[in-house]
Amino acid sequence: MRRIGILTSGGDCQGLNAAIRGVAKGLYEEIGNDIEIFGIHNGYAGLIHGDYRKMNKSDFSGILTVGGTILGTSRQPFKMMRVKEDENSIDKVQAMKEHYKKMGLDCLVILGGNGTHKTANLLSEEGLNVVTMPKTIDNDVWGTEMTFGFQSAVDIATQVIDCIHTTATSHGRIFIVEVMGHKVGWLNLYAGIAGGADIILLPEIPYDLNEVAKVIDKRESEGKRFSILAVAEGAISKEEAQMKKRDFKAQRAQMPYPSISYKIAKELEDKTGHEIRVTVPGHFQRGGSPCAYDRVLCTRFGAAAARLIKNGQYGFMVALQNEKIVPVPLSEVAGKLKRVPADSDIIEAAKEIGISFGD
């Protein structure tokens, strides 16, 4: 009997259930009924506290299109993994190892993003058999061209920009749509291009608001009555990019606006004399059913993860590289962030058709 645990960790996204289904169906097909699958609740928290349930084959049916995660999730910061909850307790890594042993697991399947992968690698280094799948709407996991959840979120953010377009053209207004992504701008970049944004501000390309104002003025002088800005949550100005990280964080913490878009809107209003509206779709971008692309990707990732487990190949993340699903060692993935290269093809193409990055 092989015993497999599955957990979903970090911010949720579309496709988590599709990926859970993919790996479970793959395991039943590859190994047969000689397996027991345990669903660990709420991410690493469930493994730390021994909160899990035995799953049945039927639990994995009918969930391909369902949003969220049937297992629940939570954020468990990597830096807290060695911290004890109280004097008498063991640290979280020890607790996870003990529950893994107590459950009699042969392998742990972990679905998560960047932070999750640091802990997954640590558990692997500590001797647990781990296989992971890369999830996140941010598409910032190193080692894979695509994470699941990303394309679904791009579709939603694009729809928001599409809808804003119709009201912006009707009123002749300037709009900011704030797209998720604190550290990286893939989601904003793709949605901005797909939605036909005029200006795209990313964390990777610090902006100069005078440049942004010039673009708006130029559009106006060409008779365009509206402008659309796609602004990533983590967009930063050129001045901020020069600051020490600590000072920057302190300044942002004191910012009298709910998010960067409102600050940009106020400053641009002062510069251009136009009224500027802000739309923040927020967690909407992580919700609902996975798009067709993500359903296929999750199924491929799931099948590949099951194959690794069947062959006893542990310590890997399944990844998309050059159209193929390949195993990438966790030690190569952990601690790295896949940011948008400022000189990438996609940025170049966007610039060639006149999209401004405010730089």
Ligand code: F6P
């Ligand atoms: O990592 C996914 C993500 O949705 C980011 O795009 C966003 O910045 C962050 O999570 C929001 O985190 P939370 O759900 O904890 O508010």
